[in-house]
Amino acid sequence: MNIKSQTRQFAVIAAVSLISSLSFSSSWAEETHYPVTIENCGYKTTFDAAPTHAVTLSNNATELMLALGLEDHMAGTSYMANLTISPEYAGAYKKVPILSPLVATTEQLIDAEADFVYAGYPDGFSKKRHSREQLQDLGMKTHLNTEGCNLGKYGFEQLYAEIRTIAKIFNVNDRGEALIEKLSARVAGVEEKLKDVEAIPVFIFNGGESAPRAVLGNTMHSTVVQLAKGENIFGDMPNRYGTVSWEQIAERNPTFIDVFYSGTASGKVVDNPTRDLGDVRISILKSNPAIADTTAVKQDNFVTIDSVMGQPGPSSVRALERLAKAFHPEAFE
Structure with missing residues (x-):
């Protein structure tokens, strides 16, 4: 190896070492200093x-x-x-x-x-x-x-x-930034596929027969519906959850109904949440004459989201992907 090659090699090694030390210093700078x-x-x-x-x-x-x-x-x-x-x-x-x-x-x-x-x-x-x-x-x-x-x-x-x-x-802190980078990349991927898509009206149903409960505007779930190019028909209500009427739902005519459920009913654990809550809620919606003429019911446009995905957390991005594909399947073909 000639002197010029050796010099170049040492310069590369020095540069790599400098980058490593800077990264190491940056990592230390991001540490939590207790208390x-x-x-x-x-x-x-x-x-x-x-x-x-x-x-x-x-x-x-x-x-x-x-x-x-x-x-x-x-x-x-x-x-x-x-x-x-x-x-x-x-x-x-x-x-x-x-x-x-x-x-x-x-x-x-x-x-x-x-x-x-x-x-x-x-x-x-x-x-x-x-x-x-x-x-x-x-x-x-x-x-x-x-x-x-x-x-x-x-x-x-x-x-x-x-x-x-x-x-x-x-x-x-480094793990936090890595997780955010991972989630934000998935969000960006969905947004890119939906960039030319028009939003559709969506009702987020949270149970109830005589008085339907809705997921309202101050929730992660409502924002996820929006990013999936849906428009929460009760998203203008500044709360997390609330009771609405079947007449209001019919008047706002959702194209899709997002059926939201947890794993409990009346404070008790249910055996099979998907069947006992998700599917039962779809049956309630289908059998209600007050909303029979809505686009969602006539076209059988239902999607289920459990609370693992529906509450704010890492699986919010799973909910986004699921809803986007349900609302706009043509964008993912």
Whole structure:
């Protein structure tokens, strides 16, 4: 090797070393410096270190923790009922104890020695179960996904902020950015396919026979429908959920009905949520004469979304892909 080649080789090695050191420094700069105080839904919580016995009180909180690779920091999960975890998190999910198919009780949290209790929606913290104040008095730090604060519209930017917050609490900021990059790439892929597509009116049905319940505008689900080039017919109502009338649905004439369901009914776990809730709700819609003339019912345009996909979390992108393909199959041919 001549001197010129050696010089070039050393220059390349030096450049690679410099890039590596800069990346390493950048990684260190992004580390969480404890103590760190997090403001969340009107509460301020200070963390002196990453929690080691976290417990989740909803399926979307569980998936977000697993998506960040935090199963080793978890003492338990709850409220999956008989719904199924997303396939990509199934392996990690098996490593974490399931405390309850419903929301874990205060006693179960104490037995698990929980030091961090994370709810993906407000059901996890309530006076009939345990408030955040009660749990914090027991030495458990708490966190609620900010959609549950009902601060207004909630979309992927708010979800990414939630991911960054949880990543910061556990000092896995690099993992948080990697997850956001992965999710945002999938969102962009759907948006690209739908860029020339016109939106269709969509009713998001959340159960009820005499008085139908609707998913309203201040939800991740409503935003996902919008990104899938659907227009939530009750998206102008500034709340998360609410009761509407069959006459209002008929008047707004949805082209598609998005049937949303969880894994429980009247506070009890159902055996088969898809059959016992999703399919039953479609039957209710089909048999109601008040909406028989809507485009959705006449054309049998129904799509089901369970709460694993419908609540704000990593699987929101799965919901987006599912809805986009249902609403506009021609764009994915």
